[in-house]
Amino acid sequence: MNFNIMLRAGALALIVALAAILSLPARAEEAKSEESLISMTGTGTVNAAPDMAIVTSGVVTEGKSAREALSGNNAAMAKVIATLKGAGIEDRDIQTSGFAVNPLYSHYRPKEGEEARPPKIVGYQVANNVTVRVRDLEKLGPVLDQLVSDGANTINGIQFTIDDDEALLDEARKNAVADAIRKAKILTEAAGVKLGRIVSMTEDADARPPVPMMRMARAEAAMDASVPIAAGEQSLRVNVSITWEIEQ
Secondary structure: OHHHHHHHHHHHHHHHHHHHHHHHHHHHHHHHHHHOEEEEEEEEEEEEOOOEEEEEEEEEEEEOOHHHHHHHHHHHHHHHHHHHHHOOOOHHHEEEEEEEEEEEEEOOOOOOOOOOOOOEEEEEEEEEEEEEEEOOHHHHHHHHHHHHHOOOOEEEEEEEEOOOOHHHHHHHHHHHHHHHHHHHHHHHHHHOOEEEEEEEEEEEOOOOOOOOEEOOOOOOOOOOOOOOOOOOOEEEEEEEEEEEEEEO
């Protein structure tokens, strides 16, 4: 009985050893393959002037009651929207992006020896914002001026962008691939080897830089002239990672 058990254990050990020996060439080939790869990341950038601006504007009003503050805000915002439409802004480019009603408190500072008193509501504040796409940048300065003149007392930001950027991004992709190939060739030529077939190619989906933004403070009075606007230039960037086999 013990002899049979020993015989079976020996046979099993022999099978395991043979399997390990037979797998050695495959492992060696796999290791050789991994060692014969080169990966490189290329960056492609295209600069272009923006052709659209996104403006966040709104009205903040106060009143003794929430109803009073809301009524004043509704009237002012209706005038702001009418101004936008009068400037040629289409309905699809005007969107409510924020609305809030908040109480205003008066905080009493107790004198020495007095008990603290809870804050007292003395009024209400209503804020209503709209986000507007201005597709003709020549209208942007006059539109901002008219908005403030007609009741908008908050302009929270101006974001310049490119309406249709796919063609520009495609050009950036080509530049990114060319950049990766250029850098890979420098390394392989220096090492005395050549680039083989491409094993993988991926694009970094988060490669676009943040869009430049101009911040504007709260406006308390109408402006005397159209707001000067400088849209500048926007950079579109794409990163591409490529892996090649190396030919010895």
